[in-house]
Structure formats: C-alpha cells, structure tokens
Amino acid sequence: MTSPNVRQWVSSNAWVWSYAGAFLVFVAMLPFTSGHGVIQTTQVALQFSTFYVMVGLGQMLVIALGNGNIDLSIPGVITLGGFVGLGAGGDGPWGAATAAGATLLVGISAGLVNAIPVRILRIPPMIATLSSGFVFQSVAIAYSRGASAAPPALLADVTTHRSAGVPDLTIIFVFLSVVVAFTLRCTKFGRTILALGQNARAAGLTGLRVGPTITFVYIISSTFAAFTGLLLAASVGGASLDMGQDYLLFSIAVVVLGGAAISGGRASTAGVWGAGLLLVLSVTLLNVIGVSVGVRFLVTGLIIVLVLGLANRRA
C-alpha cells in the first residue's frame, strides 16, 4: 500500500514513529477521559514532556557525538542546579536573574568536570559522567543540608503560566528546539558534532576542531540539565534530593525513541518532542487505568525495548 517514496522518507525520518506512537496512546486514552478532560490531559502532558525535552536536547547532542559519548551525570546536575539556583535566587527583585545566573554557572562547571576526564584522561564517557554525576549529587546534598529555598515569584510564575492554553515553558523550549535543530544543520559546530558521530577519524583528518566541540557539547548538556533542575524545582515549590532520578533513563529514552542513532551521527530534535509526549502519555494512560507503580515501570520499559527493537530491525 505504501509507495516506495513514502517508505524511503519514513526510513530517513525515523522521528515520525514517536509521533505515531504518541497519537495512538492519546487515542487509546480518549475513552477513559470525559469531554473537557482531553484538554487538561494534553496540557499536563505538554508540561511534563517539556521537562523531558529539556534534558533530552542536551543528551541528544552528546549521543550524536558517537564513540560512546553519553551524559549520565544529568540526574546529579539537575539536583545541583535546582538547589544552587533556588539558593542563590531569594525574594529580591533580581531573584529570578541571580537564580538563572547561578544555574548557568553550575551547568558550565559541571560540563567542564565531565569533559576533562573524557577528553584529557580518556576515561570512557559512561564511567566518567556516571561518577561525576555522583559527585554532583553529593555536592547537592552537602550544599542543601536537606532543605531547599523557595523559588523566586517570577520563576514560579513562568513555570506554571499558560498562554492561550499552552504552557509558557513549552513555548520557550519549542523555540530552543528550533535553535538546536538549526545549529545542527546550519553551523560548523553542528556539522562537526554530526561528522564526529559518523566517522571520528575522518572528522579529525578533515581538519574539524574535534576537542573543543566535545567539551562544548558536554557544557551544553549540563547547562540544559541544570536549568531543568531550576525550573522543575520552581514549578513544584522547592528542590528535592531525588528530583533528578527519573531523568537518567528518560533523557536517553527520548533521544533514542525519537529516531536518533545511538551510535551517533544522526540526531532528531522533532523526535525528542514526539518521544517525550509518547512517554508522558503512556504513563498518564496507565495512571488513568489505575495500575500500580510496578506495572507502570514495567510497561514503560517494554515500550522502550519494543520501539528500539523495531528501529534496529529497520536499520
């Protein structure tokens, strides 16, 4: 039924699968919600998937570098970003700005801490970032002593406000996603990332600036994670020590479900959104049906394995 052209287009635009999946789950959910519930559910799904996208964009760039690059320090950076950001913020008129500045600093330093062992000491990224993530988490514990400051009013507003029914955060991050997609396609930096992921030796021999690019990508990933921490903490009224936990698996899941190559060299910004929606809607659906937490985790895991299995078979 499908013409070869469509098939070819789908195979090179694997992100459509995540949207197809999200749509299916959405339809499956309709019978369980009554009339107005649909809009509410969609709004909540958008809100939550925005947080997945925030970390997903950074993780996507790291994974696109290929050669085993991955950022497993994201949960630690989220926690640290949340605590330090809110701690620096306070109630003053510049509260939100200082919070953002402090979060940015956390992001940049965390990125450097990740990049140095990966690049200079040549420690496999998986181990380097996992252990540095542990360090960030410990620093967050020491810094917070278990207590979190309240978010600045402006920040709390931004995280909960909706314009024309769409959460402000979603609008901001759709815009940022477009910027990331444009960077990948139309800047030397973006092309270098994708070239590295496809063939690192060729990238080096072509004269691309390999080292600085890797460092910068880790900084971007950590910065996205730190801001996720700040915004997440602001949206729920305070940071907590386990707020980053879920994001280790989900940051990778949205990248891979979104059609990016786990081996690097191919990234899909649109796919990250589709995958984020798919994951959030699945969890919502399971909540609506009323299954236990254990089953929810089980099904989430199954979805990831299933989609990855299908994606690999096509490739």
Place this chain on the structure above:
Amino acid sequence: MSLLNHTISQQALDAPAEAFVELAGVGKQFGAVRALSDVDLRITAGRMTSVLGHNGAGKSTLIRIIAGLVKPSAGRVRIAGDAEDKLSPRHALSLGIRCVFQELSLCDSLTVYENTRVLHPNLTGRRWRNRSRALIQQSLDTIFPGHDIDVNELVGRLSIGRRQMIEIARAFTVTDVPVRLVILDEPTSALDAKAANQLMQFTRRVRQEGCSCLFVSHRLREILDYTDDIVVMRDGRVTDTIVMGPNVSASILVEKMGAVHDEAPLQAGSPTRKADGRSVVDITGSNGSIPFRATKGEIVGLSGLAGQGQRELLLQVLSATQRLDSHCKVTGKAAYVAGDRQSEGLFPLWTVAENLSIGSLSKVCRLGVISLRRERTLAERWRAALSIRAPRVAYPIRLLSGGNQQKVLVARAFASEPDVVLFDDPMRGVDVNTKTELYGQVRRLADSGCTFLWYTTEIAELWNCDRVYILRNGRITEEIPRHALSEERVISASFERT
C-alpha cells in the same frame, strides 16, 4: 642473460619431488580486481621458499591462501599430498602451518604465556599456566638466546621488537601437531640486527628437521643468504622460480621483479619542471632519513613497499599545519585525501553535498551560518568539475559507487582550496576511467600552484609525479628526479641490499 635465465628455470623444474604445499592454477578475484591468476607453487619440505615482488604483486594474497585466511576462486591447493578445498585457519593450523604476520596477531591485554595458550587450545587443566610458560620460554631461549623477555609480562607493555620475537617464538611452539611450514611475513623488519641474525640462523636448523619456511622480506641480503627457492611475483602471477645458486645476485632479483612491464603508464599531461619554486613543505633529514622538500605546484610521489612510513609522513605534514613542528615546516593549508575511504573519509549518513562541503564550510558561511544555497552551489560546481555521477547533490553518499565516492573525497579536498594536498593512496581500488579523470584534475590543480604529496602503491602512478621519494623502514632513503625515474630504480630502492 637469457642463457642464465634458462639454466635457472631448468633447475627449478628439477627440484626435489616431495612438496608439502602444492598450488596448481590458483587464482583469486576480489570483485573486479584480479589479485592472483594461475599461480603454480611448490613448497618443498625442509626448504625455505622466498616470495619476492613489489606492491600489488600478490604476495599477501598468496600467503593468506596458504594460511587458510582466503579461499582461492580458482585452482587447487594440496597440502601434504591431500587436496584441501576448504582450508580454514584452524585446519591449516592442525596441518602444521604457522604464520608470523607483519601486523602482529598478539593480544595486548594478555601476558606472553596467555598468548601462547591462544595458539594451543589443548593446554588445559590445572597446570596449563606453567606448561604454557615453559613452552614459550623454551622456544624464546632456543631462537633468541640471551633475550630478556619476561613471559609473565603483558604483551601491550613490550616494545614492538620484543612482540615480534614473541610472535616468532610462539609460531615454533609445539604441543600436539608438529610444525611443518612457518610463514614468515617480514619477520625481521621490527627486529634489531642481532635478533634478526638469530632468527635466520634458526631457520637453517629447523629446515634440517624437515620444516619448510615461506619467507617474505624487503631485505635482499637475507633472501640471498638464507633462501633455497625464490619465487618472483608480478601483477598477481609467478613470473620466475629461481633455485638459489652462486649466480643469483641482488641485481638479478631486482631486474626480474620489474622485467615484464611494457604497457605505457597512465598519465595526463607532461610534467613541468618546478624545482626552483617556493618551498612549501620542508622536512629536515634525521636518523638516516634524507631531507624532504616540496615546492609550489610540484607533484611529489612517495613510494617504496607498502607500510614503510609513507602514511606517517603525510600525517606528520598534516599535523604540522596545525601545531609547530621543529622538523617539519609547512606553508599554508593542507587537505588530506584518504585511501581507506570507509574508515577515514566518508560520513556515511550524509548526502554528497554535505560530504563535499565539510572541508570548506567557512566558504559557504555567512555570519557563521551555513547558507544551504551556497553549499548546494559549491557541491554542484564540483560535481560538474569532477563529473561525479550522482543524480543530484542531495543524494545519499552511500548509494554511490566506490569510484564516485572517492571523487567526492577528492572534491572535498580540492574545494577547500589547499596549498598542499596529501594523497594517501586514494586511487586504490578505483576503476581505470575514474583514475584517468582524476590524474588530469591533479595536473590541472598543480599547474595552478597547488602542491601534491602523493603516496601510491602503484608504480605506474608515479609517472604523474615531478619527483619521487622512496621510503624504507620509516626513513626517506632515496630521491628520484623525474628524468631518472624507472620502474627498476623504484623497485631497487624499495628493497634493502645490505
């Protein structure tokens, strides 16, 4: 000379009858490339057979067939009198065939004795470590008396010379099957003079016990001093079989390796003298290496046997454009064209345009942003200039033929408007038409002032060059100007006489 040839060939026919390995009409085809055709070869028990030839003569394919690594596409292989249609490395091993390859086959993360165990799966049981240690220790002591290798050391921590000694000693260890034939592929190139001498002496002893050797070396002295039979190869054929005698000299061997060439070498345009131009690449001579110099608009060939440091020289020049190198001065920008396009050149997920423009993105950028329109224009221009056969520039690169992929890589280098182009044997495995087209492009670009450093494994390609340097053991050993260039001269310089 013809009389001498005749007597030598006559002697070869009268060689002793007992052959351990016998090849009859063996051929091997890799895709469109014929690596071996109609090879007859006898390796007699207790004798050393040397295989001699320049790059692409078919030496490695021949060795790999006997080792069971490559299946011949034609002909018969008989080992110890039995026909072997499906020779595998395991099976060859069980017949007593052992290999010492130039690219060593030891595992870096294992100790010396553990590496020995890899070759002998029957070393089992509680005491296999001690038995394995004793086995390799004894072999090392016999072949290289006075060596200082600790068999408990990790192989990765040992120098390349010691690894080569272990590789050799391991090939001569025996548990169940006696060693009948040892293939020695350039075994002495990584050894110091003392160890090399010990090895060659040892091969005399094992031959007395009935073990045969198949020997490949670029040192003609070793071949002349230790070999019993010499097989000369050229273009995938055995062109001569010589039984060692007092009449055989290095000059005769060199002559035989290049004697049958009579086709006109491919070339485009006639080279122009530019030796007086501005110097673009300058490498000071050191450690037995003569100084290297390339001037503006010159095409400089790098030749010699494969893997003698030509690639390293190119990479040195490339890195000298990025960071300061006191021995190597390069003026301007360099662009590298890989010969191994899969692992060093292509970005397989990208289109032709993206693959082409990656070397010159700053040329299609405006305010740091790549203009997709300009990128397409650049790609279209080079697609036309090198007649790259792709339906459009937004076509996936992996769907192109090998020759056209190679053209894209050449276009990538040319489009960056470099001062020096580094060719790492890029025409390897490329069809004749593409080659001829690219030769013309190279000459045109050189005429407009671009310098080429061209490493090639095909002697015929050197006729496109203005000057040729020969490398041996990582050193530049000879410079041949265009007017003195001849195939014999290149072959003679590639092999070591003393």
